[in-house]
Amino acid sequence: MAPPTPPRLPTLPLTTPTKKTSRNIAVIGAGAAGLVAARELRREGHKVVIFERDFMLGGTWVFDPRVERDQLGLDPSRSVVHSSLYYSLRTNLPREVMGFRDYPFVVVKGPGRDARRFPGHREVLRYLCGFAEEFRAVGLIRFRTEVVRVGLVEGGKWEVKSRRRDGGDEDVVVDVNEVYDGVVVCNGHYTEPRAAEFPGIDMWPGVQIHSHNYRIPEPFRDQVVVVIGSSASAIDISRDIAGVAKEVHVASRSITKETASEQLDNKNIWLHPMIERALDDGTVIFGNESSADVDAILHCTGYKYHFPFLETSNIVNVDDNCVGPLYQHIFPPLLAPWLSFVGLPWKVIPFPLFELQSKWVAGVLSGRIQLPSQEEMMAKVEEFYLKLEAAGVPKRYTHNMSDYQFDYNDWLAGECEFPASEEWRKQMYTATGKNRIARPETYRDEWEDQHLVLQAQEDFLHCSL
Ligand code: FAD
Numbered sequence: 001m002a003p004p005t006p007p008r009l010p011t012l013p014l015t016t017p018t019k020k021t022s023r024n025i026a027v028i029g030a031g032a033a034g035l036v037a038a039r040e041l042r043r044e045g046h047k048v049v050i051f052e053r054d055f056m057l058g059g060t061w062v063f064d065p066r067v068e069r070d071q072l073g074l075d076p077s078r079s080v081v082h083s084s085l086y087y088s089l090r091t092n093l094p095r096e097v098m099g100f101r102d103y104p105f106v107v108v109k110g111p112g113r114d115a116r117r118f119p120g121h122r123e124v125l126r127y128l129c130g131f132a133e134e135f136r137a138v139g140l141i142r143f144r145t146e147v148v149r150v151g152l153v154e155g156g157k158w159e160v161k162s163r164r165r166d167g168g169d170e171d172v173v174v175d176v177n178e179v180y181d182g183v184v185v186c187n188g189h190y191t192e193p194r195a196a197e198f199p200g201i202d203m204w205p206g207v208q209i210h211s212h213n214y215r216i217p218e219p220f221r222d223q224v225v226v227v228i229g230s231s232a233s234a235i236d237i238s239r240d241i242a243g244v245a246k247e248v249h250v251a252s253r254s255i256t257k258e259t260a261s262e263q264l265d266n267k268n269i270w271l272h273p274m275i276e277r278a279l280d281d282g283t284v285i286f287g288n289e290s291s292a293d294v295d296a297i298l299h300c301t302g303y304k305y306h307f308p309f310l311e312t313s314n315i316v317n318v319d320d321n322c323v324g325p326l327y328q329h330i331f332p333p334l335l336a337p338w339l340s341f342v343g344l345p346w347k348v349i350p351f352p353l354f355e356l357q358s359k360w361v362a363g364v365l366s367g368r369i370q371l372p373s374q375e376e377m378m379a380k381v382e383e384f385y386l387k388l389e390a391a392g393v394p395k396r397y398t399h400n401m402s403d404y405q406f407d408y409n410d411w412l413a414g415e416c417e418f419p420a421s422e423e424w425r426k427q428m429y430t431a432t433g434k435n436r437i438a439r440p441e442t443y444r445d446e447w448e449d450q451h452l453v454l455q456a457q458e459d460f461l462h463c464s465l
Contacts, residue, residue: 206297
């Protein structure tokens with residue numbers, strides 16, 4: 001295929017470092033990323049509209065009891081439910097670590113509030129609503145308004161086509177086309193399921209569900225269930241289901257074929273290597289040849305990046321779950337800074353990372369922070385891809401930052417002249433990871449890093465908005 005032709009885009013004026021140029025910016029999504037992006041863009045003096053297809057802000061953190069018709073999420077024409085939260089979900093990070101740098105996730109006392117260190121999902125939504133009110137982001141949001149197309153137009157600007165539904169009985173739909181100087185994509189990446197594949201699955205007669213469509217354990221009462229995966233969701237959901245199911249079998253790539261299947265502490269949970277094959281009589285055979293007669297398979301196997309609205313003539317693509325080419329996981333070099341992505345990295349502490357990405361995007365768009373030339377950015381991206389390839393990292397792990405999120409954050413902070421990550425946050429993140437492995441059942445209620453909690457609380461006292 002011929003390489004994409006670079007579009008003619010406006011060049012950023014040569015400004016003095018303190019002079020800022022205000023732009024008209026469209027932000028897609030009013031989840032944590034879109035809200036903090038909007039705040040930073042406004043702080044920098046830009047005019048901002050946030051498009052949100054839901055009727056409320058919060059994205060992932062808006063629990064939705066509905067599930068999709070196609071519970072594996074393979075049918076592209078299905079009516080999409082955005083959030084993947086299950087009813088019992090508590091955060092897998094402590095609140096001190098999780099919150100934005102200048103709007104800490106502190107305990108708020110009052111009726112119905114959740115003061116736990118690893119609170120339930122409703123408390124996170126309250127926190128995000130508080131954030132949006134504090135920084136007057138709510139008035140910027142166009143609710144029930146889905147962005148259906150983003151494409152380049154004359155003069156290097158972006159045409160944003162949006163579709164507003166009034167949600168009433170008649171469901172009136174209004175389409176609007178508008179032109180913006182720049183677009184910041186914050187549409188989240190935990191909605192488009194990725195299912196596991198293995199021999200025999202097409203003929204296997206049981207029920208299959210992706211964790212995106214898991215809400216409560218009740219449908220699995222007295223059943224034999226296989227949960228595929230080893231992520232935080234797989235661990236939580238297998239425990240949730242074990243409370244009502246007859247047996248839960250967890251199949252995971254992190255367990256080698258040579259390992260014998262193991263029963264967890266007299267519970268009805270077994271750990272196995274990944275599934276080898278499935279048979280048309282309902283049997284599921286694991287990598288070590290142990291087997292079970294199974295009623296349901298739950299795929300906790302992750303998600304795909306998905307930008308159905310984006311038309312960039314192949315300048316930005318998703319290839320094996322790598323969004324690219326992107327400079328620093330944010331700017332496509334040929335379209336920078338007029339198109340950017342906030343929130344792509346995974347295996348990270350999301351909110352503070354989104355905050356730093358947003359500061360950088362806002363500063364670059366105003367001309368206060370300079371980007372390298374297109375050629376230099378492209379060369380850096382190539383260098384990064386080659387480094388991953390040489391290390392044997394699959395393409396789909398391009399945005400996995402488990403090994404270097406703090407280096408990345410500190411690089412962004414340096415670009416924005418913002419303080420580097422706090423030492424306590426780094427240590428607490430590591431301590432939580434270790435505690436989760438040592439106490440998978442109870443890490444949310446038992447910990448040994450109380451001294452770090454005190455340091456964080458001390459820090460929050462000096463935090464100015
Ligand atoms: P989202 O929250 O998904 O928001 C995207 C928004 O964009 C949504 O409101 C959506 O409606 C909107 N949108 C999408 N497409 C369009 C469109 N075309 N037009 C208009 N609007 C659109 N993080 C933590 O920090 N701690 C945790 O404990 C934690 N647990 C998690 C558990 C689960 C099960 C999952 C799935 C995620 C968890 N996360 C956790 C990660 C979580 O996703 C992030 O914290 C964060 O909420 C992501 O924010 P976002 O804004 O990038 O995306």
